[in-house]
Amino acid sequence: MSAITTTAIDIAKIRAQFPVLDQEVNGKPLIYFDNAATSQTAKNVVDALVEFYEKDHANIHRGIHTLAERSTKAFEATRERVHRFINSEEADEIIFTKGTTESINLVAQSWGSKFLKKGDEILISQLEHHSNIVPWQLAAERTGAIIKVIPINAKGEILMDEYKRLLSAKTKVVAVNYVSNSLGTINPIKEIIDLAIAHGATTMIDAAQAAPHVKLDVQELNCDFLALSSHKMYGPTGVGILYGRRDILEATPPYQGGGEMIKDVSFSGTTFNDIPYKFEAGTPNIGEVIAFKYAMDFIDDIGHENIQAYENELLEYAMDKLQQIPGFTPIGTADNKASVISFLMQNVHPYDLGQLLDVKGIAVRTGHHCTQPLMDFLKIDGTVRASFAVYNTKEEIDIFCDALQKIVERFK
CATH class of the missing domain: 3.40.640.10 (Type I PLP-dependent aspartate aminotransferase-like (Major domain))
Known part of the structure; x- marks a missing residue:
């Protein structure tokens, strides 16, 4: 992958417009990676x-x-x-x-x-x-x-x-x-x-x-x-x-x-x-x-060009980190992608993985994502899907990857 650059957007200012992100789930700071299902709602809305x-x-x-x-x-x-x-x-x-x-x-x-x-x-x-x-x-x-x-x-x-x-x-x-x-x-x-x-x-x-x-x-x-x-x-x-x-x-x-x-x-x-x-x-x-x-x-106000550049940065950063975890298998590796990562982890069922991540305050989507014919073609029942929005951060990705690493070690 190409070198990662920093996109010039004020992430703190953006996150401040989403009070829902400033909470704990199961005693952990919420990390919301289910944006492809529904994004959080901006305060002005x-x-x-x-x-x-x-x-x-x-x-x-x-x-x-x-x-x-x-x-x-x-x-x-x-x-x-x-x-x-x-x-x-x-x-x-x-x-x-x-x-x-x-x-x-x-x-x-x-x-x-x-x-x-x-x-x-x-x-x-x-x-x-x-x-x-x-x-x-x-x-x-x-x-x-x-x-x-x-x-x-x-x-x-x-x-x-x-x-x-x-x-x-x-x-x-x-x-x-x-x-x-x-x-x-x-x-x-x-x-x-x-x-x-x-x-x-x-x-x-x-x-x-x-x-x-x-x-x-x-x-x-x-x-x-x-x-x-x-x-x-x-x-x-x-x-x-x-x-x-x-x-x-x-x-x-x-x-x-x-x-x-x-x-x-x-x-x-x-x-x-x-x-x-x-x-x-x-x-x-x-x-x-x-x-x-x-x-x-x-x-x-942020600009599609800035949003896309930042989300691509998150996508690239996450893929670099995830590929270092043993058993990580990406599902969908198109050359031109939005900030969505579908994947499987060896020895861990997607539903189990989703529940274990939720215990750590991390929201991802699991299942067939309303695309059963696609899953049939791929010969799988479903995936874990992490999808990023403009309010997500690399620090959240670090916590996510660290949580995945610990879960994988439990299932060896």
Whole structure:
């Protein structure tokens, strides 16, 4: 590995924005390495959420009183903020959902019901989270479309030659993740999209893991759909977005029926609202959407480039240390990775290892990480996954590696 350099960010200032980190678990200082599952929530986000419920709590879009107008303004400010965060062409291309899972289901059900037909082919990769597999299986059952799987190599990288071979005039949609939640692989997403476009396919990008680590630009990527989740980005749970190009959103039927998504309703028929409201039936998660804006502010204040450089530094440092521990086996060794390390330790079951680390105040994730087909390909039941965020430190990695070393010695 290359020499490790120090990235110029103020880690103490960043950690001060996460009071949750300043606590003990099982009598030990908390070390939180489960960021790929959900990152901790920045204080400015929590403050915004509290302020909404204490001062501005009212339903949006339909009220003319002051609180309703303040809530609506703050809610729509987050839509505008997402528009700038991912560089969509316009804010109306941003749909609020519960998260990446609901966003993908929206596309698979609503877009899929109109545009997929018998014999069409859906391409997904072997790296996908269940939320980018199951919705397409359901869509295939409804429409008669066929799912084809893009294979990967032993390092956890998409085999691009095989992807090119699978693409054809029958390919209707390519649905892949930008970054693997299990292995940390950063896929060559721009090339994947360009090849899909060349074959006339629609693209659905799962950017849940990419959003906190990689600068997103949907116009540069030229994708049709992209989904992400707030809780992976130092924001609240229960909030995500679906980006879609205006023309494709306008051609897609509504996902759910109810209030907000209509212009006029009578018993003889209904006229649907314009985008994005056509896809936002009912009262949304208002306070959490409003607070999500401050999570994007937190990321942009540090800068994606600085975050990625620092997390890469942590990744490199951790791998150097872990490889010195007897029995350490990394799972997923792609050349281009986000700050995720999946691994196994000889003679220690992942679940046992996770519990023993928790005793020492260290939070990691164990299991199949909602990627059972990937684990089947790798011929393992699951892994231990340590995933780093911008508030983690090398000192925490030292404690983690020392704990692993002592656990391994117990199981000799």
